[in-house]
Amino acid sequence: MAFFNTILIAEIDEIVKVYNMHEKPSSEVQRLKSVISELSCLNEIAIAISSSMSVNRITEIIIDKCLKHLNAEQGAVFLIKKDENKEDQFKTYIRKTSNIFKDNPLHINLITGWMITHKGLLIINSSEDAKVIGPVNLKSQGIKTLLAAPLITRKGLVGILAIFNKKDDNIFTKQDSRFLGILGSQCAQVIEGARLYEEEKNFLAMNEELKIAHSIQQNLLPKFSNSSDEYPVYGINIPAREVGGDYFDIHHLDDEKIFVAIGDVVGKGVPAALLMSNSMAVQRSQLGSSESISLNTIAGNINKTLCRFIQPGQFITSLIGIYYKSKNEFEFISAGHPAPIIMNKNGAIEYEVLPDLVFGVIPDATYNSHKISIDKDSGICLYTDGVSEAFNENEEQFGEKRLMSFLWKEMDNSSHTICDRLLAKLTEYRGSASQSDDITVVIIKP
Numbered sequence: 406m407a408f409f410n411t412i413l414i415a416e417i418d419e420i421v422k423v424y425n426m427h428e429k430p431s432s433e434v435q436r437l438k439s440v441i442s443e444l445s446c447l448n449e450i451a452i453a454i455s456s457s458m459s460v461n462r463i464t465e466i467i468i469d470k471c472l473k474h475l476n477a478e479q480g481a482v483f484l485i486k487k488d489e490n491k492e493d494q495f496k497t498y499i500r501k502t503s504n505i506f507k508d509n510p511l512h513i514n515l516i517t518g519w520m521i522t523h524k525g526l527l528i529i530n531s532s533e534d535a536k537v538i539g540p541v542n543l544k545s546q547g548i549k550t551l552l553a554a555p556l557i558t559r560k561g562l563v564g565i566l567a568i569f570n571k572k573d574d575n576i577f578t579k580q581d582s583r584f585l586g587i588l589g590s591q592c593a594q595v596i597e598g599a600r601l602y603e604e605e606k607n608f609l610a611m612n613e614e615l616k617i618a619h620s621i622q623q624n625l626l627p628k629f630s631n632s633s634d635e636y637p638v639y640g641i642n643i644p645a646r647e648v649g650g651d652y653f654d655i656h657h658l659d660d661e662k663i664f665v666a667i668g669d670v671v672g673k674g675v676p677a678a679l680l681m682s683n684s685m686a687v688q689r690s691q692l693g694s695s696e697s698i699s700l701n702t703i704a705g706n707i708n709k710t711l712c713r714f715i716q717p718g719q720f721i722t723s724l725i726g727i728y729y730k731s732k733n734e735f736e737f738i739s740a741g742h743p744a745p746i747i748m749n750k751n752g753a754i755e756y757e758v759l760p761d762l763v764f765g766v767i768p769d770a771t772y773n774s775h776k777i778s779i780d781k782d783s784g785i786c787l788y789t790d791g792v793s794e795a796f797n798e799n800e801e802q803f804g805e806k807r808l809m810s811f812l813w814k815e816m817d818n819s820s821h822t823i824c825d826r827l828l829a830k831l832t833e834y835r836g837s838a839s840q841s842d843d844i845t846v847v848i849i850k851p
Contacts, residue, residue: 446474447588454592460484460599467566467592475552475581477568482556483517484564484600515539520555520565526586527553530576552577554589556596563597627655629821638663638728639820640847641828643840650677651789651843652685656692661730664692667742667847668723668764669789676719684721684764687711700727704738704772708764715765722763724787733851735777735785740764743790746809748816749783753809784820784850786812791842792827798836807834820848 450470454463468480515538519527529535529551535543543551550571556564566589571577626642640653650670657663666688670677687710691703704725711721724745726737737745741763745756756777762770779785788808795803811830815823824846831844 442474446470446584447591450588450592454595457602458599460596460603463592463596463599467588467596468568471566471568471585471588474584475568475577476572476575477552478570478572480566480568482564482566482596484556484596485562515541516551516553516567517565520553521562524555524557524562526555526582527551528577528582549574550577552581552585554582554585556589556593558593558597560597563593563600566592626653636820637730637851638665638847638849639824640667641824641845643828643844644678645791645840645843649843650681651791651845652681653787653845653847654685654688655847656689658692658727663728663730664725665728665735665737665787665847665849666723666725667787667789667845668721669742669791669843669845670721671719680715680719680721683714684711684723688725700725700736700738700774701772704740704761704764705770708740708762708770708772709768711765712768720763720765722789728849730851733779733781735779735849736774737777738772738774740772743788743793745777746786746788746805746812747777747779747783748786748812750816753786753813753816755805755809779849779851781851784812784816784823784848786823787847787849789843789845791840791844792831792846794842795831795835795844796838796841797834798838800838803831803834816850818850820850823848823850 450467454466464482468482471477472480516527519538527538529538529543529548532542532544535541535551543549548569551567551569553565553567555562556566566585568577568585571581627640629636629639638655640655642649642651642653644651650672652666652668652670654666655663668681668684670680670684672680684707687707690710691706707723707725721740722742723740724737724742725740726735728735735745739758739760741760744758744760746753747756756775758775761772777785786808793803793805793808797803808827811827812823815826818826827846828844
């Protein structure tokens, strides 16, 4: 990578001009030696680094070469962190340091503050020079001399390259300043490119992990065979993101009873997804003893267990129940969840029920069950608020009324068909608007 070509050509031309002179003063020879050393160092850095390296490795090479060329003790690169608050907006890469930054981070803020304002070379060789960054005694913290250059790209200031403490009590010269200025201007783009490359790799890795998490999460949900129309209970789950906080469960306890559950974890993304998975695991752990204990007890046990590990501010709305096939009866408990919608030939109505407390808040909360009788000409819809609160381009909600109207028109169809058509209806209603929340629906249809 010869990104120093322009500088190299200019310097070499200068060298040639001097050596073409008949007389070569010793001071001029010394200057040429210094220039050659400078060019050699810049060339070594140019060859050694590339944007495919890690940012840490690039800064190591740059600082180590700088310390050797400038005969200095310590160096650091401060990179502006994106999307951070102003009190901590720099990430620091340090080489060969003692305790310069450990005891007083104020120095970093003063140096970076000056650089953000001036975006130029900063050279401090005395206490008088230090006044430009503020009223601070750098020597008391081990900083005798300082040379810093801005790292500027087309996007603006992305960081700072700083070298501290010239050895042998020497001071930084104008030539040192010139060298660091050239290096900073040429390396800024490479460092920024490396950082973007790392961000892209991290983003791709995170996406891959989310895909795996999505696959695991979807595998936790019930599976249906190709003859789905034969199922009296059917459900769908469409997360708004790669992973979601909604869930449903359909578990055949025996030939007569089907356990049904639907839930909505507060929040979105990975935290909600983890709690969703834990909630399903806790719920299923209770089903082994469902023959001998009541639905009320199952709900109480689920709530108590969730309260042990749930974080403050988190909770779950859930509706759990048992569908008795021969009696065409659905017994359920609502833990703060939207009420079931009952479908029959006369229309679709929301079942009036006072919900109990959400899961995960109070360990000793009690839960009361309710029963709904259904026949072959009726059905029940369980849903999360991602259905009723789906928004279109005009920011209008789908709403319960549209949902009940749709269910009434579709009630002659199977549970599978109703779920699929409802999903299509919601997609049509949203239009170009994005899905703002997880969508989960369970239909019970004898």
